[in-house]
Amino acid sequence: xxxxxxxxxxxxxxxxxxxxxxxxxxxxxxxxxxxxxxxxxxxxxxxxxxxxxxxxxxxxxxxxxxxxxxxxxxxxxxxxxxxxxxxxxxxxxxxxxxxxxxxxxxxxxxxxxxxxxxxxxxxxxxxxxxxxxxxxxxxxxxxxxxxxxxxxxxxxxxxxxxxxxxxxxxxxxxxxxxxxxxxxxxxxxxxxxxxxxxxxxxxxxxxxxxxxxxxxxxxxxxxxxxxxxxxxxxxxxxxxxxxxxxxxxxxxxxxxxxxxxxxxxxxxxxxxxxxxxxxxxx
Amino acid sequence: xxxxxxxxxxxxxxxxxxxxxxxxxxxxxxxxxxxxxxxxxxxxxxxxxxxxxxxxxxxxxxxxxxxxxxxxxxxxxxxxxxxxxxxxxxxxxxxxxxxxxxxxxxxxxxxxxxxxxxxxxxxxxxxxxxxxxxxxxxxxxxxxxxxxxxxxxxxxxxxxxxxxxxxxxxxxxxxxxxxxxxxxxxxxxxxxxxxxxxxxxxxxxxxxxxxxxxxxxxxxxxxxxxxxxxxxxxxxxxxxxxxxxxxxxxxxxxxxxxxxxxxxxxxxxxxxxxxxxxxxxxxxxxxxxxxxxxxxxxxxxxxxxxxxxxxxxxxxxxxxxxxxxxxxxxxx
Numbered sequence: 148x149x150x151x152x153x154x155x156x157x158x159x160x161x162x163x164x165x166x167x168x169x170x171x172x173x174x175x176x177x178x179x180x181x182x183x184x185x186x187x188x189x190x191x192x193x194x195x196x197x198x199x200x201x202x203x204x205x206x207x208x209x210x211x212x213x214x215x216x217x218x219x220x221x222x223x224x225x226x227x228x229x230x231x232x233x234x235x236x237x238x239x240x241x242x243x244x245x246x247x248x249x250x251x252x253x254x255x256x257x258x259x260x261x262x263x264x265x266x267x268x269x270x271x272x273x274x275x276x277x278x279x280x281x282x283x284x285x286x287x288x289x290x291x292x293x294x295x296x297x298x299x300x301x302x303x304x305x306x307x308x309x310x311x312x313x314x315x316x317x318x319x320x321x322x323x324x325x326x327x328x329x330x331x332x333x334x335x336x337x338x339x340x341x342x343x344x345x346x347x348x349x350x351x352x353x354x355x356x357x358x359x360x361x362x363x364x365x366x367x368x369x370x371x372x373x374x375x376x377x378x379x380x381x382x383x384x385x386x387x388x389x390x391x392x393x394x395x396x397x398x399x400x401x402x403x404x405x406x407x408x409x410x411x412x413x414x415x416x417x418x419x420x421x422x423x424x425x426x427x428x429x
Numbered sequence: 430x431x432x433x434x435x436x437x438x439x440x441x442x443x444x445x446x447x448x449x450x451x452x453x454x455x456x457x458x459x460x461x462x463x464x465x466x467x468x469x470x471x472x473x474x475x476x477x478x479x480x481x482x483x484x485x486x487x488x489x490x491x492x493x494x495x496x497x498x499x500x501x502x503x504x505x506x507x508x509x510x511x512x513x514x515x516x517x518x519x520x521x522x523x524x525x526x527x528x529x530x531x532x533x534x535x536x537x538x539x540x541x542x543x544x545x546x547x548x549x550x551x552x553x554x555x556x557x558x559x560x561x562x563x564x565x566x567x568x569x570x571x572x573x574x575x576x577x578x579x580x581x582x583x584x585x586x587x588x589x590x591x592x593x594x595x596x597x598x599x600x601x602x603x604x605x606x607x608x609x610x611x612x613x614x615x616x617x618x619x620x621x622x623x624x625x626x627x628x629x630x631x632x633x634x635x636x637x638x639x640x641x642x643x644x645x646x647x648x649x650x651x652x653x654x655x656x657x658x659x660x661x662x663x664x665x666x667x668x669x670x671x672x673x674x675x676x677x678x679x680x681x682x683x684x685x686x687x688x689x690x691x692x693x694x695x696x697x698x699x700x701x702x703x704x705x706x707x708x709x710x711x712x713x714x715x716x717x718x719x720x721x722x723x724x725x726x727x728x729x730x731x732x733x734x735x736x737x738x739x740x741x742x743x744x745x746x747x748x749x750x751x752x753x754x755x756x757x758x759x760x761x
Contacts, residue, residue: 279702386583
């Protein structure tokens with residue numbers, strides 16, 4: 148962990164990504180305290196009328212929605228599902244992908260053939276339509292989004308980890324372990340895994356950004372978790388109520404937040420990739 | 430002897446890839462069957478509320494083959510697929526393939542236009558970035574492309590829509606063409622000014638979203654090429670820097686970008702679903718969203734299958750192009 152932080156700190160863009168991610172993490176933690184209003188509450192003027200579509204003011208820093216809800220509070224609370232889906236899906240995706248890649252690359256032969264053909268098959272699945280149909284079957288919700296993402300997205304990680312494993316498996320240290328009597332799984336977990344871990348970490352950061360984008364997209368299509376306020380759902384509400392033409396304060400912030408969080412994942416991943424594989428540095 | 434064996438190798442490679450593409454289609458079809466078979470409730474439940482008699486229900490179930498055991502339904506389903514029969518759309522009450530067929534070309538037109546924008550801008554911009562390497566303007570372009578890439582494509586679409594269509598009123602708010610315009614034939618349907626007017630903004634949105642890839646690939650490819658001897662030779666001949674870049678470097682740097690095009694055509698489809706929804710573009714992506722919402726399963730299934738078939742096709746094209754352009758890629 149220490150070395151990861153050191154590595155990120157040496158690259159300025161990577162550091163920017165890390166700081167950005169840290170800010171979002173902090174916001175997610177303090178969101179319930181920091182949010183000035185209940186994000187779902189309808190706010191009223193003192194005279195009893197609804198605070199509808201009001202531009203930013205001292206009471207509502209980012210204005211209000213058509214239903215009189217506070218945009219800033221929604222934005223702050225939206226940090227939580229975004230980070231949750233992003234981090235949890237990334238862990239699942241990279242976990243599955245790393246295992247498939249390690250097993251295929253280490254055993255080779257028909258095991259490799261079988262696993263790689265399955266990987267190739269998953270490349271034929273149109274992801275967003277698949278997630279959409281799954282959401283319709285299992286019901287909209289945050290767990291089902293994570294399931295949809297995990298079922299398909301491991302394919303990229305699996306391919307990369309496999310080729311890395313194949314380049315490692317005939318190295319002397321693996322031979323040495325084998326001669327010393329280590330079993331297959333011991334070699335995979337004790338000797339190969341630590342060597343592919345840096346690469347897996349790169350994919351962890353990249354997948355996080357990608358999963359956040361998927362959550363937002365599904366919510367925008369109307370398959371978000373009905374119990375949660377998320378950035379994608381804010382944009383869905385804004386779009387479907389035709390408010391986007393008048394309420395920029397409602398439309399701009401959620402998209403910007405998604406872009407920045409996805410960017411932070413990309414910057415961390417890219418920066419760590421250069422350190423994990425120094426050949427990429429130009 | 431050698432050319433013949435290489436040619437044989439190529440045909441075998443081609444055959445294997447095509448066979449695998451067909452296997453992928455079979456996999457997609459089976460996946461769809463499983464997905465829709467476990468769907469809770471039967472697809473008619475929403476129609477039954479309207480006071481159908483039990484006899485009418487049985488009649489309908491029988492008509493759509495829903496009264497048979499699952500494996501018979503599966504075999505029937507596969508047989509029908511092979512015949513090009515994708516079932517009836519519940520909403521439109523006509524063959525689903527016919528409904529999707531009308532949407533197919535709208536999607537293809539949007540995809541082609543957006544890829545043309547992404548690669549046109551990417552090739553020129555990438556070459557410019559390599560030329561102006563290290564300047565603040567070059568860095569700024571890279572950062573902007575990256576941020577657009579990280580922003581949700583539907584949000585970019587919403588912003589462009591409110592800027593250019595609503596505020597400035599330059600472009601239409603969505604759809605394929607102005608309602609009430611006469612359609613004189615298949616040609617004018619897709620090549621009229623009105624159509625291009627409607628196409629511009631959605632294509633730009635999807636194109637800008639896809640821009641970062643060709644831009645950065647072209648940039649690094651150019652940086653590789655300018656190190657080569659023939660560029661030094663061209664410079665030594667006294668050609669202007671502009672001529673060296675345009676005539677010698679760019680042309681040779683294009684190869685990796687061409688390969689990328691085929692790869693990206695396959696992945697661009699996910700974004701197309703969102704762009705079509707924002708711009709109410711009547712393509713397959715928007716149709717699948719609406720079909721799932723309306724529980725029109727045959728239509729959703731057909732759109733999904735055709736989108737999958739497009740991906741399989743482009744992946745195949747990418748593989749072949751890659752194997753053809755880069756002989757180091759193993760063909761066995």
